Amino acid sequence: MEGIVKIKDKEFVPYISEIDIQKRIVEVAAEVNRDYHGKSPLMIVVLNGAFMFAADLVRNLHIEPEIQFIRISTYGNSMSSSKDAQLLLGLEVDVEGRDIILIEDIVETGYTVGYFIDEVQKLAPSSIKLVSLLYKPEKFKGSYPPDYIGFEIPGAFVVGYGLDYAQQGRELRSIYQLKE
Numbered sequence: 246m247e248g249i250v251k252i253k254d255k256e257f258v259p260y261i262s263e264i265d266i267q268k269r270i271v272e273v274a275a276e277v278n279r280d281y282h283g284k285s286p287l288m289i290v291v292l293n294g295a296f297m298f299a300a301d302l303v304r305n306l307h308i309e310p311e312i313q314f315i316r317i318s319t320y321g322n323s324m325s326s327s328k329d330a331q332l333l334l335g336l337e338v339d340v341e342g343r344d345i346i347l348i349e350d351i352v353e354t355g356y357t358v359g360y361f362i363d364e365v366q367k368l369a370p371s372s373i374k375l376v377s378l379l380y381k382p383e384k385f386k387g388s389y390p391p392d393y394i395g396f397e398i399p400g401a402f403v404v405g406y407g408l409d410y411a412q413q414g415r416e417l418r419s420i421y422q423l424k425e
């Protein structure tokens with residue numbers, strides 16, 4: 246793993262290595278393969294942060310998923326979550342009767358994905374599950390904790406592997422934590 250990364254005014258230290266991320270994704274994919282054997286779930290990727298995790302996750306699946314992307318915007322500053330969420334880029338497929346798997350990079354308060362799950366439930370899918378690479382249980386205040394979790398982490402701000410600080414750092418192969 247590389248050393249300290251500087252993005253704008255902040256410094257970040259190595260936290261979860263590329264190797265550890267990839268190993269864990271294989272394990273999470275195995276759980277999904279087992280649970281959805283013979284099924285064709287609709288996997289909905291929440292942009293932007295989840296793009297990299299989703300790409301690696303689906304390459305480890307042996308089922309036949311469909312893949313769609315949505316965008317949910319949260320208001321608030323760049324380093325904390327806000328309760329208000331707004332669906333920006335909507336779903337383009339019929340979800341009625343489908344097995345839905347939402348793919349997130351991180352669940353903190355749970356408000357962002359909770360808002361979307363509430364909306365999707367109105368469309369009568371057969372099932373909805375949530376897979377998130379990262380989960381901050383200390384910060385969670387929502388109704389839908391992830392069903393599949395890559396790593397449970399403490400509250401500190403993280404960047405890399407899809408996650409940004411002020412829209413930068415998404416390209417990093419590893420995950421970094423804000424240096425205190």
Ligand code: PRP
Pocket residue numbers: 291292293294295317318319326327349350351352353354355356357358408409
């Ligand atoms: C991040 C992340 C989740 C959400 C988690 O998205 O991808 O969607 O915040 O926070 P919460 O559980 O407290 O709601 P963000 O709004 O930063 O957009 P991005 O994916 O484009 O970076």
